Amino acid sequence: MANTKELSVEEKLRAIYALQLIDSKIDEIRNVRGELPLEVEDLEDEVAGLTKRLEKLNEDLGSIDHQIKEKKNNIDDFKTSIKKYSEQQKNVRNNREFNSLSKEIEFQELEIQLAEKHIKEMKASYENKKEVVAQTKEKLDSKQNHLKHKKAELSDIMAETEKDENFLSEKSKEYREKIEERLLNAYDRIRGSVRNGLAVVSIERGASAGSFFTIPPQTQMEIAGRKKILTDEHSGRILVDSVLADEEREKMEKLFAKM
Template identity: 80%
Template sequence: MATTKELSVEEKLRALYDLQIIDTRIDEIRNVRGELPLEVEDLEDEVAGLTTRLEKLQSDLVTIEDSIKAKKNAIENHQAAIKKYTEQQKDVRNNREFNSLTKEVEFQDLEIQLAEKQIKELKASIEHKKEVVSNSKEKLEQKTTHLKHKKAELNDIMAETQKEESFLTEKSAEYEQQIEDRLLAAYKRIRSSVRNGLAVVSIERGASAGSFFTIPPQTQVEIASRKKIITDEHSGRILVDASLADEEREKMEKIFAKM
């Protein structure tokens, strides 16, 4: 909730410019971190995905090994059946019984051939999966090492900047309290719409900072009078005179020095 204290236009401009100085400093700290937090997050996702994939591959290998054991057991059963039917052929009473047993032996033999073919395919699948497991392990190790380094890098930066960022964030909230809701909303809207986050800029060499468009002399006089809030017709930024900007920068530097 904004303060109910009525500020003069000059006080509002100073509060806005102070807030801009603080927020710019916060932006600079976050720019130092750059894309690191996102890189760390992406690497964590990759490591988690590779770990899950590796677990699945290893589980698949166990399942295939179990299938091979089951096929080998089935072959032993078929071989036992062939032996039994072959023995029974010795005691048959007619050709019909002999032919029936012969068909059983042939069927069991076909089942053995099928099982052996399936075992061969399963073993080939194992070799392929082992190769994939090996590659996945290597990739996981690389990504884990990369993640470790990136995390260390981020932690170092965070350790260096966390105290300052916390201080500045508190100061930003404190200075926001001094600005009326409507003006604060305009400041935030402008800040979010410009690339460098500068919603309040000073006049430099007859133009708003960072702009090539000259501000008419009469408008410069009005800005310097600090009687009303004036925006740049080209960028929409709120304008302050150079003297006010210098005074506020010096004041804020003294505050920052207390960190």
């Protein structure tokens, strides 16, 4: 909510420039953290993905192992059947019964061969999957270790900067409440559209700070007069004179020294 007290143009310019200095200081703090929070987030996603993959691979190994045991049990059953049919052949009454049992024995032997073939294939698959498990585990361990270090790094930076950022955020809020809504909206819009976040700049050597475009002498005099809020026609930034800027910077340096 903007302050109901009507500020003079100069007071508005001082408040908006002070707000810029505070917000730029917050930007500096956040730049120290840089891409670290995103790096941590990406690593957490990678670790979660690899963990899930490892779980699935281990499930697959368990499933293959179970299937191999089942095939071995089937082979035992086939051998039992062969033994039973071989015993029955000793007591047959004719060739037809003997041949019928021989076919059953032959069928069980084929089933054994097929089961042994499947076991061989599954064992090869099991060994291949074990290699993938080892590689995945190695990669997961590496990512977890990397994540641990990055989290510690971020934690250290947060511990160093969080207090300062909170202090500055409170000050930013205080100054925002002094500024009328229309001017504040313009400030936020400009700040969001420029790379360095500078919505308010001072006149340095006849040009707006950070710009190569010269400000006409008449406009410079109007800016120094502090009777109206003027913007740089090239960048759209709000302009203040260098004397006002120096005075506000000095005030803010004292404020920042309290952090």
